[in-house]
Amino acid sequence: MSRKSFRQAINEALRQEMRRDPRVILMGEDVAGGRGGTSGVKDAWGGVLGVTKGLLTEFGEDRVLDTPITEASYIGAAAGAAATGLRPVAELMFVDFVGCCLDQIMNQAAKFRYMFGGKARTPLVIRAMYGAGFNAAAQHSQALYPLFTHIPGLKVVVPSSPYEAKGLLIEAIRDDDPVIFLENKVMYDDEEDVPDEPYTIPFGEANLTREGDDVTIVAFGRMVNLANQAADRLEKDGISCTVIDPRTTSPLDTGTILDCVADTGRLVIVDESSPRCNLATDVAALVAEEAFDALKAPIRRVVPPHTPVPFATVLENLYMPSVEKIEAAVRSVAAYRVKEEA
Amino acid sequence: MSGTITPITMPKFGLAMTEGKLASWSLPVGKEVKAGDELADIETSKITNGYESPAAGILRRQVAPEGEMLPVGALIGILADADVSDSEIDAFIQHFNDNFSSGDAEDKNSDTTARRTVDVGDLKISVQESGNKETGTAVLLIHGFGGDVSNWMLTQSALASSHHVIAFDLPGHGESTKQVGDGTPAGFAKTVEDLIKALDLPAAHVVGHSLGGAIALELAKSSPDLVKSLTLIAPAGLGQDINMNFINGFIDADRRKTLEPVLQYLVHDKSLISRQMVEGIIRYKRLDGVVSGLKTIASASFPDGKQSVSLRSVLETFEKPIQILWGEQDEILSTKDADGLPAAISVTRFPETGHMPQLEQAAAVNTSISQFIE
Numbered sequence: 001m002s003r004k005s006f007r008q009a010i011n012e013a014l015r016q017e018m019r020r021d022p023r024v025i026l027m028g029e030d031v032a033g034g035r036g037g038t039s040g041v042k043d044a045w046g047g048v049l050g051v052t053k054g055l056l057t058e059f060g061e062d063r064v065l066d067t068p069i070t071e072a073s074y075i076g077a078a079a080g081a082a083a084t085g086l087r088p089v090a091e092l093m094f095v096d097f098v099g100c101c102l103d104q105i106m107n108q109a110a111k112f113r114y115m116f117g118g119k120a121r122t123p124l125v126i127r128a129m130y131g132a133g134f135n136a137a138a139q140h141s142q143a144l145y146p147l148f149t150h151i152p153g154l155k156v157v158v159p160s161s162p163y164e165a166k167g168l169l170i171e172a173i174r175d176d177d178p179v180i181f182l183e184n185k186v187m188y189d190d191e192e193d194v195p196d197e198p199y200t201i202p203f204g205e206a207n208l209t210r211e212g213d214d215v216t217i218v219a220f221g222r223m224v225n226l227a228n229q230a231a232d233r234l235e236k237d238g239i240s241c242t243v244i245d246p247r248t249t250s251p252l253d254t255g256t257i258l259d260c261v262a263d264t265g266r267l268v269i270v271d272e273s274s275p276r277c278n279l280a281t282d283v284a285a286l287v288a289e290e291a292f293d294a295l296k297a298p299i300r301r302v303v304p305p306h307t308p309v310p311f312a313t314v315l316e317n318l319y320m321p322s323v324e325k326i327e328a329a330v331r332s333v334a335a336y337r338v339k340e341e342a
Numbered sequence: 343m344s345g346t347i348t349p350i351t352m353p354k355f356g357l358a359m360t361e362g363k364l365a366s367w368s369l370p371v372g373k374e375v376k377a378g379d380e381l382a383d384i385e386t387s388k389i390t391n392g393y394e395s396p397a398a399g400i401l402r403r404q405v406a407p408e409g410e411m412l413p414v415g416a417l418i419g420i421l422a423d424a425d426v427s428d429s430e431i432d433a434f435i436q437h438f439n440d441n442f443s444s445g446d447a448e449d450k451n452s453d454t455t456a457r458r459t460v461d462v463g464d465l466k467i468s469v470q471e472s473g474n475k476e477t478g479t480a481v482l483l484i485h486g487f488g489g490d491v492s493n494w495m496l497t498q499s500a501l502a503s504s505h506h507v508i509a510f511d512l513p514g515h516g517e518s519t520k521q522v523g524d525g526t527p528a529g530f531a532k533t534v535e536d537l538i539k540a541l542d543l544p545a546a547h548v549v550g551h552s553l554g555g556a557i558a559l560e561l562a563k564s565s566p567d568l569v570k571s572l573t574l575i576a577p578a579g580l581g582q583d584i585n586m587n588f589i590n591g592f593i594d595a596d597r598r599k600t601l602e603p604v605l606q607y608l609v610h611d612k613s614l615i616s617r618q619m620v621e622g623i624i625r626y627k628r629l630d631g632v633v634s635g636l637k638t639i640a641s642a643s644f645p646d647g648k649q650s651v652s653l654r655s656v657l658e659t660f661e662k663p664i665q666i667l668w669g670e671q672d673e674i675l676s677t678k679d680a681d682g683l684p685a686a687i688s689v690t691r692f693p694e695t696g697h698m699p700q701l702e703q704a705a706a707v708n709t710s711i712s713q714f715i716e
Contacts, residue, residue, distance in 0.1 A: 001517060163625075167628060195625070195629060197520070197629050197630060198629070198630045199625070199628040199629045199630060200628055200630075201628060202596070205597065208598070211617070
């Protein structure tokens, strides 16, 4: 056990699974680490954010494939390789680039098992970074997990910490279906204790990072950390919260969400993706339909406005859910009282 | 100037503890205490434990309010005689806090406890050593099924003042290699024998808990020269019955909700099973190879829901001191397994205590062990 960053946890998961299973290969733009211009230096940088550092030197160019900047070709190739016996981990870099290869994901990889009568397996992992807060502007800051969650046949993972990232990525690589694994780009330097050995965290099992009596907060990815900070502050004022990290948006652990709402009767959902048809609306619909009688207050969503992610720091900060916004939403549902009929 | 002022500070329970929460004070301000009286309940990330007064005096101040999280070594209360004035106490608190920086206590303790990995054949065994290697006699602590070195968090440091104390993770457990071999107590005893040799110990006082008790008995049988004395805490190997709801539940449960009731079998005071303890065991069980290793151990030691290995005869033939410690409310192995043993064996039964006396009756267990091995 030692302290590892989110980046190191992902690197270690890839390395351990590549050692364990020769069918695991990496593909993507700059996954070989960058060639150092004409210097001949290999693995100069370890990928755009240093996540795949050292993998080329350990596993060689047959298993760590630098691809041309054509997402349609290498995501398609990865889907085909998965269907024919390899276990590729393809890196899309910024998830915003999915527009260039959506057919390969949505209409091919996601559909193979179904279209071939259950006889095809597609053990493909697509890694990509998502999220605002990095001043990367509107084309490199989106949180597109709802887009993938919408497509049957895909599993979608949104890890909330280094420990979670390692176990969920190993689970993703060992899974026989296509998995979209989304890394929040602001979290790569977050650190915590992560076991040195390989381990797996099952999909579709939410994690309760804390349990309380008053309000349930469902938060995704980096928002789990913000929700925990808000819950710490609220606890000082006697408002105790349950914080649910669903870990995967598909499959979604609806049972845990409903159980917790049955206990607290109040629900706040924190989702940094665009607010229309996102996970917050999905969870709100679930609870309104299945746990209406348990609700003591309206469901509140802490989400960004329906706009592109702004570039300017002040506007980007204003756009994002924050600890303060979560705290205010929780206080409002905790204070809510049904009006007496006149 | 008048009588002495004794600062009460956040204690350090176990190697990993850096901070603790003052869960509740056990007595009000103004009450007189003797050394050893319980002052407060301290909650750490692993366990809630009573904190006993280090000295006699009157509890003059509760510096830490209930619910406050503080670093190890921080001032939580003041003991002083009646003739010490309030202003003297105020000045003392002021001076203490001005000079306190968290981490000081950590530095003072860190030289005595060290974690390292020892190669034992093909296995990597994670070992945690405390106390003085040169002058202290070796005491070896063997945990039970599904446990690890943290089972000794309240034992190890208490014994380390006078002994060289070695706790380790059995194969398949904690941070050791996850291969368990045939999973029998005899197989583990061979590993323990090799570990004792790898550590260059001529012999050791051996303390075994639960399945670790059976392993200690196997070791005493196969290598009596390595064992100076045996302390068996709620040991396996003396009877047939075992609570298979615990064994099977421990193997099967993979969520907090299902694991927590299983872990509650371990203790009489169910509130001791903290959220973090449950989470720690879930994390351990997720590691590659752990669940299959636990299944191997369970089927080797408890096939058909009964203990398959009887080691009562060792108690009759082993020629060095043996003591047995057991909780009367043990829900996993029954204390009646300690009935009818040779008269030379001392058996201590703790009231209001479950399967883990070393956690629930830490002070009494530590006293029993240190007096026994003196």
